[in-house]
Amino acid sequence: MLEDTLERRTAPALALLAEHGRYRRAISTFPSLTPVCLSSLATGAHPDVHEIPHLVWYHRGERRLVEYGSSFGAVRAAGTRQSLIDTVYGLNDSHLSGNAVTVYEALEDAGLTAAAVNITCYRGRTEHLPTRRVPVLTRPAHGPKRLFFYNLFESDVTGAPLSVRNRPRGSIDAYAAAVGRWLVTRDGFDFLVFYLSDYDYASHAQGPDAAHAALARCDDAVGGLIEAAGGPDQFLERYAVILCSDHGQTQVDEVERLEDTFPGDIVTASNRAGMVYSDGDPGELAARLDGHQGVDVVLYREGEEAVARRDGEELRFTPDGTSGDAAILDHPQGLERSWAALANPNAGELIVSAAAGWEFADLAGRHHSGGGSHGSLLTGDSEVPMLTVGLETLPGSIVEVMPAVLEHFGVPLPAYARASARA
Numbered sequence: 204m205l206e207d208t209l210e211r212r213t214a215p216a217l218a219l220l221a222e223h224g225r226y227r228r229a230i231s232t233f234p235s236l237t238p239v240c241l242s243s244l245a246t247g248a249h250p251d252v253h254e255i256p257h258l259v260w261y262h263r264g265e266r267r268l269v270e271y272g273s274s275f276g277a278v279r280a281a282g283t284r285q286s287l288i289d290t291v292y293g294l295n296d297s298h299l300s301g302n303a304v305t306v307y308e309a310l311e312d313a314g315l316t317a318a319a320v321n322i323t324c325y326r327g328r329t330e331h332l333p334t335r336r337v338p339v340l341t342r343p344a345h346g347p348k349r350l351f352f353y354n355l356f357e358s359d360v361t362g363a364p365l366s367v368r369n370r371p372r373g374s375i376d377a378y379a380a381a382v383g384r385w386l387v388t389r390d391g392f393d394f395l396v397f398y399l400s401d402y403d404y405a406s407h408a409q410g411p412d413a414a415h416a417a418l419a420r421c422d423d424a425v426g427g428l429i430e431a432a433g434g435p436d437q438f439l440e441r442y443a444v445i446l447c448s449d450h451g452q453t454q455v456d457e458v459e460r461l462e463d464t465f466p467g468d469i470v471t472a473s474n475r476a477g478m479v480y481s482d483g484d485p486g487e488l489a490a491r492l493d494g495h496q497g498v499d500v501v502l503y504r505e506g507e508e509a510v511a512r513r514d515g516e517e518l519r520f521t522p523d524g525t526s527g528d529a530a531i532l533d534h535p536q537g538l539e540r541s542w543a544a545l546a547n548p549n550a551g552e553l554i555v556s557a558a559a560g561w562e563f564a565d566l567a568g569r570h571h572s573g574g575g576s577h578g579s580l581l582t583g584d585s586e587v588p589m590l591t592v593g594l595e596t597l598p599g600s601i602v603e604v605m606p607a608v609l610e611h612f613g614v615p616l617p618a619y620a621r622a623s624a625r626a
C-alpha cells in the first residue's frame with residue numbers, strides 16, 4: 204500500500220522521505236502481532252530473546268492468562284484491570300526478558316537522550332509517575348527520559364489533546380502528532396520512537412486496502428514533524444529516519460475456534476495466530492488440526508528438534524538443518540522465525556499459524572471477519588515497508604532496526620543482535 208500511496212502522491216510527507224531515502228520490503232517476526240513485533244523493534248531480537256510470545260498467552264509462573272488487548276470482549280474476559288496492568292506495567296517490568304536490551308537502555312547508557320511516544324515496549328531506566336488519569340495505574344513506569352504513553356505517562360507538559368477521545372477518527376495518532384511536534388520543535392531528543400497505531404486499527408475494521416483516510420492522517424502526523432523542524436531541508440539535516448511498520452495485514456473472511464479442538468487444554472488465540480498449552484503429546488495434539496481449513500502450519504518442539512506440520516506432512520528442523528517437506532515452511536524467513544517463536548519459554552506447546560483468509564476467535568469469540576488481520580507466517584502478514592533516510596544500512600528485518608540505530612550512534616550492539624547488511 205505504501206508504494207501505491209507514494210505513486211498516487213496522496214502521502215506527500217512519506218513521498219518526500221522516499222525521495223531522499225532507500226526503500227525495500229522487510230520481514231516482521233512471528234507471531235506477527237503488535238506486542239511481539241514492537242518488542243522485536245525495541246530489542247533487536249525475536250521472541251526467543253525478548254520472550255513476549257503473543258497478544259494473549261498463558262503465564263506458567265503465575266498460572267493465569269495475560270491479555271494485552273485482543274478486543275474489548277477479550278480484555279473483559281481476562282479481567283479489565285489485570286489486562287491494563289499487564290499492558291502498561293507487566294510487559295515492560297516483568298514479561299520482557301532481562302536478557303534483552305532495549306534501544307532506550309542502550310542509547311541512554313551511552314549518554315544520549317531517548318524519547319518514546321505511544322509504543323508499548325518502552326522499558327528504560329528513568330522512573331515516570333503516572334498522570335493519574337486512570338485510577339488503577341498508581342505505580343511509576345520505567346522508560347526513556349522522555350516517555351509519552353497515551354496520556355498515562357507524560358514526562359513533559361506538552362498541551363497535547365487527550366488520546367482516547369475518538370479512536371476511529373484518529374485521536375490516538377493526533378495525540379502522538381502533537382507530542383511529536385512539541386519534541387521536534389525543541390529538538391528534545393537524540394532518538395525518537397514515534398509510533399502511530401490508528402492505521403492498524405482502521406485496517407482491522409475496514410480491510411487492508413480500504414484504510415486510506417487513516418494512512419493520510421499518518422502522513423499528516425509525519426508532515427507535522429517535518430514542519431516543526433522548520434521544513435524538509437532542516438528536518439533532513441538534523442535527523443536520520445527509519446520509517447517502517449511492525450507487521451502487515453491481510454483480508455479475513457472466515458473464523459475458526461481453536462478451543463473446540465482442544466477441550467481441557469489452555470488455548471490462547473487471537474487474530475491469525477494461536478497457542479495451545481497442554482501436558483499432552485505435542486505430535487498427537489498437532490495431528491488434531493490436520494485437514495482444518497483455517498490452519499496453515501502447526502509448530503511444536505520434539506526434543507532438540509522443531510516440527511512444522513501441515514495436513515499430516517512434516518518438516519523437522521533445527522538452526523543447523525532440515526529434513527522432510529521444506530515447502531511447509533516456505534514463508535519469508537520461515538525457519539528462523541518459527542524456531543525463535545518456539546524457543547520462547549512463554550510460548551505454548553503448539554503454535555498455530557492461520558491459513559490465508561482465516562482468523563482464530565479470541566477469548567471472547569471476537570474476530571475481524573470482513574476486515575483485516577495479521578499474526579501468521581504468511582507473506583501478507585509478515586512483510587513490512589522499510590524506508591531509511593541518512594543511514595548506512597537498510598534493515599531486511601524488524602530485528603535489524605535496533606542494531607541499525609545503535610550503529611548510527613556508534614553504540615555497541617548487544618551480543619545477541621544481528622547487524623543488517625550494508626546496502
Ligand SMILES: [Zn+2]
Nearest residue numbers: 237403404407
Ligand atoms: Zn493489528
